[in-house]
Amino acid sequence: MGRTPGVSVRFKLTLSYAAFLMLAGTLLLLVVWVFLLRYVPEEIQIQPRSSPNHVATGASSSAPGSVRPLFVPNRSDLVRAFVPKAAVVLIFLLVFGLVGGWLLAGRILAPLTRITDATRLAATGSLSHRIRLAGHEDEFRELADAFDAMLARLEAHVREQRRFAANASHELRTPLAITRTLLDVARKDPNRDTDELIDRLHAVNTRAVGLTEALLVLSRADQRSFTPEHVDLSLVAEEATETLLPLAEKRGVRIETSGDVTPTIGSRTLLLQLTTNLVHNAIVHNLSEQGRVWITASVHGRGVALTVENTGENLPPELVATLVEPFLRGTERTATDHAGVGLGLAIVNSITRAHDGTLSLTPRAAGGLRVTVRLPAAPPDRHEAKRDHS
Incomplete structure (x- = not known):
């Protein structure tokens, strides 16, 4: 059945990993902003040593003889220094998330690729192939083992059906061959006892009918059509x-x-x-x-x-x-x-x-x-x- 090509699962997982990494990085930068930059005032002034405990904010004093205040980096200065570096970090996280996510998704989906290849082989009629996935017990290992067990049952079932078909063909051919032989002999010998021929043909036909009915019962039981x-x-x-x-x-x-x-x-x-x-x-x-x-x-x-x-x-x-x-x-x-x-x-x-x-x-x-x-x-x-x- 034809379907429209879609985005691969590996690409979706890559985008998911990169998006999660970007989200985590953004949240981290927001934490830095909230808990550090939020409490930094717009402007900080430090008074002279005469009043070391007094820290003024806002405009500088214009009193005569006052000492020029010492300015430290304020919020604007920190923002100008923080934002470019944060952008660089986010770009790095994006690239790192895409590349790392692509490699990680490929490694994780490798067992699924083997299972898909085995499925394609089974679809072509090759039921002897087995995945035999190595490693620890996980979801992919469980799926591979279940698929191997299914292939083993299918192979045994197909082998049994082929043997059954061969035996059924042999059994059905036997009464037909006997019937043909009896008719050929009767045609070559016009003086042959007709009653004996009819009795033997009736016996052979009865056996063929019984075999056919048995095959029908067997088929009905296998299909569970009841x-x-x-x-x-x-x-x-x-x-x-x-x-x-x-x-x-x-x-x-x-x-x-x-x-x-x-x-x-x-x-x-x-x-x-x-x-x-x-x-x-x-x-x-x-x-x-x-x-x-x-x-x-x-x-x-x-x-x-x-x-x-x-x-x-x-x-x-x-x-x-x-x-x-x-x-x-x-x-x-x-x-x-x-x-x-x-x-x-x-x-x-x-x-x-x-x-x-x-x-x-x-x-x-x-x-x-x-x-x-x-x-x-x-x-x-x-x-x-x-x-x-x-």
Whole structure:
């Protein structure tokens, strides 16, 4: 955006320093005038030694035989001697203030120049540059450190987005490539079973639609484009459990829920998606027989927590740390019949961050995974508080 060129901050500071120095010098000269020259009379006469204690002011005596008085410098003489030198001093202070102020302002604004250069580099896309301002802790050092931290977060975010875009492109390209292959084979083989082709195309299309919807949910969570409302996590967990209960019965997994009222603020739709993903993940990645899932909602001080545990295979900590990465499904990227699109925990992580919460994943000693989502608790409703008080 074009703007009219203005006066630099260094020049403004220089004028400010010089003006302050001139003001201080002028005040000092005024003090000298008030406390010295003000009490000097216009004319001073000293009488002869015969009357040493008598000092006359004004016109000289014309009595016969009087001694000619001795004149000392009066106010006019001091003014004539003082004013030229005061003017010279003020001119010197002006020049000294301009030169010294220019040098001092340049030295003070040097860190700001480095921050500005780093900003221009970041604007061109170079996010790896860091200011690393040396010296003691002050306002400029604090600004430079904050800017370095911002650049580090931006660089990590851009790197994550690029990796995510590459993975998403790969995942979206796979069903399209399978669809094209199936159609090419069907076109070359007119006698191929049409029902089998339709079933396979339907499965591939369903997977592509599921991936697209997951990407949309992930984008919505990252942008925080939702209206906050009061949500009870325990009720959301019960709804997600009822929805996935047929899948759990089909796979022989037993689900147990417990907990108190856990009020929070956020999007009920996104929090339901979060809980559904956690419960679905716990059901799918479980033991082949007699699997268990525990869902607990609890309140801790000013926060609420939703914990989902499941039995399963022993998971190394280094693998658990990567489960929130998009398109990672356990130890492989290859999907099975029940693995989904590899965005379940990534969506959970994004929804949690969008609600100013934290997500923690820890392997269970007996096998399986424990996932805990911590969110800020909702403030007590005023109307409910009045009813309870009454």
